[in-house]
Amino acid sequence: MLSPAENLNEPAEDTLKKRPERQEPRNPKSGRPAPRQNRPTAAAGAGAKKFAAAAPKPEPAAAKAPPAETRPLIKRSGDLPLERVPVILESAGAGDFHLIDSGAGLKLEQYGPYRIVRPEAQALWQPSLPAHVWDKADAVFTGDTDEDGMGRWRFPTEALGETWPLSLLGVDFLGRFTAFRHVGVFPEQIVHWSWLKEKSEQAGRPLKVLNLFGYTGVASLVAAAAGAEVTHVDASKKAIGWARENQSLARLDRAPIRWICEDAMKFILREERRGSRYDIILADPPKFGRGPNGEVFHLFEQLPLMLDVCREILAPKATGLVLTAYSIRASFYSIHELMRETMRGAGGAVESGELVIREAGLDGQSKGRALSTSLFSRWVNR
Numbered sequence: 001m002l003s004p005a006e007n008l009n010e011p012a013e014d015t016l017k018k019r020p021e022r023q024e025p026r027n028p029k030s031g032r033p034a035p036r037q038n039r040p041t042a043a044a045g046a047g048a049k050k051f052a053a054a055a056p057k058p059e060p061a062a063a064k065a066p067p068a069e070t071r072p073l074i075k076r077s078g079d080l081p082l083e084r085v086p087v088i089l090e091s092a093g094a095g096d097f098h099l100i101d102s103g104a105g106l107k108l109e110q111y112g113p114y115r116i117v118r119p120e121a122q123a124l125w126q127p128s129l130p131a132h133v134w135d136k137a138d139a140v141f142t143g144d145t146d147e148d149g150m151g152r153w154r155f156p157t158e159a160l161g162e163t164w165p166l167s168l169l170g171v172d173f174l175g176r177f178t179a180f181r182h183v184g185v186f187p188e189q190i191v192h193w194s195w196l197k198e199k200s201e202q203a204g205r206p207l208k209v210l211n212l213f214g215y216t217g218v219a220s221l222v223a224a225a226a227g228a229e230v231t232h233v234d235a236s237k238k239a240i241g242w243a244r245e246n247q248s249l250a251r252l253d254r255a256p257i258r259w260i261c262e263d264a265m266k267f268i269l270r271e272e273r274r275g276s277r278y279d280i281i282l283a284d285p286p287k288f289g290r291g292p293n294g295e296v297f298h299l300f301e302q303l304p305l306m307l308d309v310c311r312e313i314l315a316p317k318a319t320g321l322v323l324t325a326y327s328i329r330a331s332f333y334s335i336h337e338l339m340r341e342t343m344r345g346a347g348g349a350v351e352s353g354e355l356v357i358r359e360a361g362l363d364g365q366s367k368g369r370a371l372s373t374s375l376f377s378r379w380v381n382r
Contacts, residue, residue, distance in 0.1 A: 078345025087353035089191040095168040098360040103127035114138040173246035188373035200226035207279040217243030224255035277315040339377040352377040
């Protein structure tokens with residue numbers, strides 16, 4: 001069994017799947033800070049200010065990122081895996097989450113006791129529910145509507161605390177209002193986590209799970225609760241701290257989870273050299289990110305190598321390799337064909353398509369429209 005304590009021999013740090021804080025704008029003549037009304041807003045509210053204030057500082061303009069660690073791609077041989085396309089994996093919500101309504105570039109969600117409004121570029125239609133329902137939201141994200149942009153939270157009824165308890169798939173964790181619109185969980189991943197939970201419970205032994213770009217650890221906790229030995233890797237010290245809070249809230253302090261703060265590419269390349277092997281690998285990379293020492297991650301540039309290395313650290317009788325991709329201008333076929341080529345000769349099947357969340361109305365039971373959230377590709381052993 002793995003030690004539940006953090007592996008202190010691992011390098012410490014990486015980035016939260018989110019990007020650096022913007023520099024404060026200044027008057028081009030005087031060099032002084034711009035008037036307050038022209039500045040980007042930070043997160044508002046009793047707790048959100050505290051979390052946003054700790055956002056990483058931008059690198060000095062003269063600083064250069066270290067060269068990315070790399071190796072040549074391995075030339076694969078053998079038959080391509082079977083394929084299943086397109087596959088639409090749909091969630092109608094679970095536990096304390098469901099999507100109430102969407103439209104006009106927004107979505108109205110239920111997270112435990114709170115109704116929350118956030119930007120959603122995919123919601124091109126008009127809302128189904130009347131405006132007075134939306135007006136009763138407890139929290140509304142405003143400001144920069146770009147997926148990676150900073151903004152602030154408005155609390156129409158009363159100021160809310162920094163965190164609040166949530167539960168999904170039997171695992172308790174903390175929601176938190178962050179300056180990047182997110183609240184600590186990506187609920188469209190529920191379908192992947194349900195699959196992970198099922199495979200871990202049915203294995204008859206502790207599966208070794210690697211969760212790359214693991215964020216606040218909900219997937220890692222779901223796997224650990226189902227009996228898996230988990231290695232959780234994220235580039236942000238704050239994200240790891242949040243994940244460990246979640247571990248305690250979930251009463252899984254003694255669960256075999258390694259929490260590792262490091263650049264994901266460096267970690268898996270080192271695991272390859274060590275000969276480490278995993279039964280299931282989850283990879284949820286950002287479009288762009290930075291590691292603790294300024295390492296730059298570009299999805300389109302580094303995805304082929306990332307999957308190639310993941311193939312090498314899969315166990316001989318591995319269960320699966322799951323990739324999710326957000327906010328990229330590509331078809332799911334792009335990552336589908338890349339996954340098939342990567343897994344050439346490994347047997348099994350590759351299924352690819354989209355993750356969607358189905359609107360469930362105020363009661364959480366009504367079946368509404370499907371909101372597309374991301375692309376995915378998943379290799380499964382047969």
